[in-house]
Amino acid sequence: MPEITTVQGEHILHLWQGAWIAALVTGVITWALIIGVPIWFRRRSDDEVPVQTRYNLPIEIFYTIFPVIMVIAFFSQTVRVQNVALEHVEDPDVVVTVVGQKWQWTFNYPHDGENVFVSGTGDDIPQLVIPVDKTIEFELYSPDVIHNFGIPAFAMRMDVVPGNNNSYQVTPTEIGVYDGKCYELCGAYHSRMLFTVAVVSEADYEAYLDDLAASEDTSSDEPIKGGKYAEELITTGEHDDEHEGGHE
Numbered sequence: 001m002p003e004i005t006t007v008q009g010e011h012i013l014h015l016w017q018g019a020w021i022a023a024l025v026t027g028v029i030t031w032a033l034i035i036g037v038p039i040w041f042r043r044r045s046d047d048e049v050p051v052q053t054r055y056n057l058p059i060e061i062f063y064t065i066f067p068v069i070m071v072i073a074f075f076s077q078t079v080r081v082q083n084v085a086l087e088h089v090e091d092p093d094v095v096v097t098v099v100g101q102k103w104q105w106t107f108n109y110p111h112d113g114e115n116v117f118v119s120g121t122g123d124d125i126p127q128l129v130i131p132v133d134k135t136i137e138f139e140l141y142s143p144d145v146i147h148n149f150g151i152p153a154f155a156m157r158m159d160v161v162p163g164n165n166n167s168y169q170v171t172p173t174e175i176g177v178y179d180g181k182c183y184e185l186c187g188a189y190h191s192r193m194l195f196t197v198a199v200v201s202e203a204d205y206e207a208y209l210d211d212l213a214a215s216e217d218t219s220s221d222e223p224i225k226g227g228k229y230a231e232e233l234i235t236t237g238e239h240d241d242e243h244e245g246g247h248e
């Protein structure tokens with residue numbers, strides 16, 4: 001597993017580690033029985049027939065109840081962590097509108113009542129910039145097909161479904177740059193739906209938004225939720241100026 005750098009991701013990491021430990025303990029006991037029983041209870045001589053036990057009530061009760069307890073434990077821990085991972089606090093510090101379009105990402109940020117954004121192309125991998133130690137909500141939009149917005153260092157990903165606006169929140173705890181990509185096979189250039197995430201200080205975050213707002217190419221009234229623009233860039237290498245909010 002990569003080093004996990006969000007509050008929510010820590011819970012997911014611990015669930016994964018706990019599940020592996022529980023599964024390995026079960027595995028070791030099971031392997032010991034599979035290998036050990038034929039050795040311990042083998043026929044040792046022709047005169048001596050092994051005990052022909054028909055049933056053993058305590059063992060049967062044990063191996064009925066114990067797996068049920070395991071299922072309950074796995075299930076309840078999964079639900080508990082899922083609730084943490086999907087928790088939505090009422091007032092996230094930042095709401096980023098993430099658009100997965102064929103075949104790149106657009107990141108929209110609210111800034112002084114306006115919208116600023118970056119939009120990637122197949123050749124130009126975009127960077128998502130978010131402040132450290134703040135709760136960030138990603139609102140996921142797709143104008144075309146199902147994509148999946150995932151960041152391994154956050155131990156989180158979620159489908160981006162047209163017409164069904166999914167969202168999740170993260171609280172990054174460490175400044176750094178992390179990789180992200182589309183995790184849902186979405187067409188010809190799926191493999192180029194890469195992006196990076198820069199977790200920065202709040203001052204750097206504000207400065208970044210100011211930079212975007214300074215250019216008409218990266219600011220707009222409303223979040224850019226359409227997708228055609230990036231598709232054209234990939235297939236023709238240039239874009240048509242008719243599309244609003246485009247940038248070079």
Ligand SMILES: [Cu+2]
Nearest residue numbers: 147182186193
């Ligand atoms: Cu995709």
